[in-house]
Amino acid sequence: MKPTLAAPGVDRALAHLDELARISSLPDALERVSLSPEHKLANALTAGWMREAGMETWQDQAGNQCGRLEGREPDLPALVLGSHLDTVKDAGRYDGMLGVMLAIEVVDRIRRSGRSLPFALEVVGFTDEEGTRFGTALLGSRAFAGTWDDAWLGLTDRKGTTLADAARAFGLDPAAIREAGRRPEELVGYLEAHIEQGPYLEDAGRPLAAVSSIAGARRFALTVTGRAGHAGGTPYDRRRDALVGAAEIVVEIERVAKETGTIGTVGRIRAFPGGVNVVPGTARFSLDLRAEFDEQRDGAWGRIDAFAREVCARRGLGWSVEEFYRADAVHCDPALQAAIEEGIRTVDPDPPVLWSRAGHDGMAVAAVTGIAMLFLRCGNGGISHHPDETVTTEDVRAALDAFEAAVLAVADRHGG
């Protein structure tokens, strides 16, 4: 790997992340949710940094913070660089924010270089990627992508405040949120830099990766029904124990997931009636199933469902399935992904390619324009959504060089 010279933009980006980490609704931890006073403050700070980098700034009708640097002539379509400014509870300081700060530094570098690009550059700091406040994720990026649903105005937070009321208190017009939607012809594409949130790059000893796709997920509420009975009085040949049936299925989920390269997680399980001396009559559990390709995920689900039917038939149990969430995998635009790989080659001759196991704003943005992502190694085993989230200055420097080079590679493909 080629050594890089000192880069003032790296130190500044890291200082900005430290500053953002202090804008929290909690005294000793980081939490910054959508449409809150902290959101307003983070947007204002970010807007100031965007202007220092030479951008015109505005906050859109959904509360996304936007900035724009014109290309070689005014009003050209924009290549959008972005990520999110909101956080989970007790968050780290790099998830989302790092991508926004790197985007600002890329714009600053390109403006200072005097290069004029065949498109405008826009930076977006999305609100509400995490869904921390209203329980529904990607609200800012879905508004941006033109897939906002006014039904979300009725979502409520922990205190019972509706999204519509929170938007009004923030200074937005709830009826106008859908106007944040952009048209495909205004956009060249979307590039996002983000920490990996997993251990692959750390284990491989590599700083950066290009992303091939963002996982598609399906979530199920699953119920096994048997018959409750006295723990002592019900002999084994008469038991219809729903929890033991569920346990067999849970173990099979892990086996099928490992065999098929998918990820299956049972995060919640409950037995009813739930007495220590009662054979469980009902077991309910959740399943989160994700994969790089939808067919792979659906194939794994088919095997799990068939196995569950067989177990339940053998044990005299009932099996019912409710699917409550489904998002198909989003594949990166091949030309934009190639530009990201070309960018990474300025610091690593053989860029790794990963699929993202976590969701990102790009999933929503893909509804309006092509997307690609740059992943950056995070330390401590890749821990994220946790205050121990960490990156090295060296890796941030590599990411900034690669992200800038990726933007220039897109410009070259546009005859720039």
Ligand SMILES: [Zn+2]
């Ligand atoms: Zn994130």
